[in-house]
Amino acid sequence: MSLDWIYFAISWILLRWHALWDAIGISDGRVLGTNWAWILSIVFLVVTLRVILFPVFVKQIKSQRAMQALQPKVKELQEKHKGDRETLQKEMMELYKVEKANPLMGCLPMFLQIPVFLGLFHVLRRLNPDNPRPTLYGWTADQFRDATHSALFTVPLPAKFGSSAAELTQLGYTGAGVTVKIIAGILVLTMMATTYLTSRQMILKTGWAEDPQQKMIQRLMLYGIPLSLLVSGSLFPIGVVIYWVTNNLFSLAQQQWVLRKFPPPAMANAKAGTSSARPATSTTVAKNGAKSPVQSAGRGLFGRKQAEPEAATPVVDTKALAPKPGAKPMNPKKGTRPATKPKG
Template identity: 65%
Template structure:
């Protein structure tokens, strides 16, 4: 069923390797086979270029969901406590406005077959594998990829690979575990940052279903990688990290060029210290509450010709002075 994916991934990977092998024939630096490392990096670029229309649909769907926030909040207030009716009304709203709440995860779902295909291809790169010409590979390409390394650790190897397998691949267990552990941590960090980058701009979604998806993307997937990442070949982890870095750059460009609209009901990811404490300064005196247009204080928004408030003691006559008639401005007649 997935044979066509294995053939496609292999074809793209081998074409990029042929190109970089012609540019950097047999070159190694920092114990790294750059022909295969760059082939995996440009495999990511190729896949992301092919998925760019899907990314555009994702952005449009996110904008549509943000525009629906006021209506969704109204439905939540109307059907508070009746989850079944709320879900029906929400689905009807999505259908009517042609919005899909799952579209935000579509690029990730589309890349899962690519990830699985690369995982399968790299796992079969073993010196003990007699079938060296599968999925369009030649024997020379198979042996070259099996011997490829990243900082001395084999690209087909993983943190959990047996020591004898790593020795057969031309490396040691300690070196592979150190490189693999660093790569897994980097994979988790870039996965977290790519989700956090978007939530910092849009805030937590008011819709419970959307917020659950946001939390899954932010916390669930990085924690899942902590458990499963140790079995990933280094080449797959390299693909994942490169893909995350590409996503960070792409999202930064989109958020800067097309900033998301401010939607009602969305809550910021973090609150500032001043907003949570309501105090400032060493004396502990509270800052004036800002309100109104552009966050000005009440004193800033009062008209300039407003009469100043004067205390009554300032108008009282001094001892021994004649009383003054406020209407005539002169001395009072006895």
């Protein structure tokens, strides 16, 4: 299956943003050794795609909420079919089908961005002065030449951490090779860190899944993917790493907004048999043992006087009142005047 349509789409968005920055006066002239028009084009390529994928992201959050609501039922099935993994998996798939929950929905936005990532990787890899087909995918010869010589702090955007001296020379780079490795290395480490933080942010807010399959996916996204970037990141053009880092930063901000606006249910992180919130009373005592001014005044949050709590009936300890073994019986009426017999 040809992926040319992806390459055309990525190129079209990238070139439209570049034309916009060029129109408002951000040219391809270097400032601090950087062609900011192309850097901003990559950044806003991310913004465009994330806006398009926002409905999918909302579906991802809804699916995660549905999976959290099913955790008690999942735990019951795990207890019921302990030791019978085949039956457990069958029952869980049936549960997901009935409740219309999809455990793989949480990874859908990432899967949808894979073609975009591959498309940008292919487009940037073509940026070579010796490329015999510079006008492929809707590029003009001038756009292709400018993009080929674009740089971040003098390092060409098509360059990689593992680029050889011959490849850098082919890109027209005349600086030190160690500069390329420093810039690319910092970007790769940033890419790894932001990838980890993106997954960690979601897991801390929603909690670890009870379903072993879901938990395995969470661990893979939290640890496996960032570690894999340590090796594969050296093969990515710097422009692609900029795209990935920008995408992660956008994800962190978007997740923070969504999780604050639509917080996970309290049951997701609460232990069984405990209440997620307790009503405050006028006798609530702070950790340092002192009552707050509002509480000590017996007033509520808005200054309204609260009803005084009813006095609790003291509990009589009958064991403490009972005579001890071997003790002499005592007359409770001793010391009082004996009752007189009625006359008559």
